[in-house]
Amino acid sequence: MKMAKIFAFLFLLVLFFSPVIWAQSDSGFRGQNMYGSTGLFSIPSGRVGWGDGNVGLDFGYRAIMNRDAGVTHIPALNLSLFRFMEISAAFDIQPLISKQENSDLLLGVKFGFPVKSTTFAAGANIQLLNLGNDEHNYYAYQPYVAITYAGSFFTMSAETTLVIGKTFYSHGPENNSSIDFGMGFDVILFPDVFGNFVHLIIDFANFGYSDNSWPNTRLQHTDAVWRGILNAGFRIDLSGISIFNNFKFLIDLIFNDLFDDGSRSFTAGAVFGFKL
Numbered sequence: 139m140k141m142a143k144i145f146a147f148l149f150l151l152v153l154f155f156s157p158v159i160w161a162q163s164d165s166g167f168r169g170q171n172m173y174g175s176t177g178l179f180s181i182p183s184g185r186v187g188w189g190d191g192n193v194g195l196d197f198g199y200r201a202i203m204n205r206d207a208g209v210t211h212i213p214a215l216n217l218s219l220f221r222f223m224e225i226s227a228a229f230d231i232q233p234l235i236s237k238q239e240n241s242d243l244l245l246g247v248k249f250g251f252p253v254k255s256t257t258f259a260a261g262a263n264i265q266l267l268n269l270g271n272d273e274h275n276y277y278a279y280q281p282y283v284a285i286t287y288a289g290s291f292f293t294m295s296a297e298t299t300l301v302i303g304k305t306f307y308s309h310g311p312e313n314n315s316s317i318d319f320g321m322g323f324d325v326i327l328f329p330d331v332f333g334n335f336v337h338l339i340i341d342f343a344n345f346g347y348s349d350n351s352w353p354n355t356r357l358q359h360t361d362a363v364w365r366g367i368l369n370a371g372f373r374i375d376l377s378g379i380s381i382f383n384n385f386k387f388l389i390d391l392i393f394n395d396l397f398d399d400g401s402r403s404f405t406a407g408a409v410f411g412f413k414l
Contacts, residue, residue: 164189165386166337166375167297167324170198170409172347173244173263174214174226177284179369179392179405180343180351181320183299184257184286186250187218188386191413194218196386198228200407206400207353208233216411224248232352239270240357244348248284255288267350267358274357276310278349282318296325299341305349311358318345324373337373339392342366353401368396371405386411 168185171177176187188194198214214228226246234240248261265278282303289296301320307313322341326334346360346367354360371392376382392405 164334165377165388166326166334166373168386169337169339169373169388169390170196170214170216172200172212172228172351172405173230173246174198174216174228175246175248175261175263176216176224178299178322178324178339178341179371179390179394180345180347180367181299181301181322181341182246182248182259182261182282182284183297183322183324184250184259184284186222186224186248186259187216187411188413189221189252192220193414194411195414196409196411198407198409200390200405202352202394202403202405204353204401204403207355210352212407222250224250230348230350230352232350235355235357238274238357239268240350241269242267242348242350243269257286259284259286263348265348265350267348271357274310276358277308279306279308280304280318280345291323291325294325294327294329296323298323301343305345307349316344319343320345327372334378335375337375338370339373340368340370342368353403365398367394367398369394370396384412
């Protein structure tokens with residue numbers, strides 16, 4: 139109930155401030171996913187963090203709140219280089235499980251290749267999981283390709299992203315033949331009312347933002363990947379406000395893992411970035 143009230147209050151702020159939005163911005167399309175890469179929520183996109191300027195730096199923070207399991211905190215960093223490359227890092231500070239360390243370091247690299255209205259990216263994530271836990275720590279490696287293409291939903295500008303990849307393991311879980319697949323949509327919601335201010339984002343994947351994503355009840359893998367993970371929420375792009383024109387300033391309000399009882403959570407976060 140408290141989270142619903144917070145969400146309603148923040149959305150009312152959007153309605154209040156929307157008339158002052160004048161500048162056009164694609165910062166929402168270049169938002170940050172849970173582990174710091176440019177993307178939606180669980181999945182990366184075909185874009186890199188900054189499409190102009192040779193160097194850009196984004197700082198992010200998210201809190202994933204689950205009624206039963208507690209709260210995890212994820213500070214993140216994304217460095218964009220030469221308009222086609224980015225390096226990302228995030229630290230997932232998770233609560234203890236059975237009094238055992240459960241935090242993760244998530245690293246990523248991505249190369250983007252824009253082609254007209256479509257962007258293609260190839261990247262990889264390296265996940266150092268359960269740091270400080272000598273008995274249950276392990277590593278996951280996830281190479282992937284992501285394709286993002288522009289379109290429209292009714293009269294609203296939209297982007298669709300497809301991701302395919304493979305997760306490999308070492309120092310723990312056995313490798314398997316599963317293939318990673320994700321799909322997501324980023325829609326600029328009612329531009330006649332809000333300008334480019336409010337993005338509706340939905341993504342679905344058979345993998346989490348990490349192999350040990352929160353919430354989880356065990357120290358290897360995450361329960362939800364067996365059924366897939368659906369996330370939906372809003373990305374509020376404050377970069378269109380005149381005082382933020384030269385920056386990236388985003389607020390995320392996300393409902394996570396909507397299909398799974400016990401795993402349903404709410405995430406609030408923000409991203410602030412600038413060109414160097």
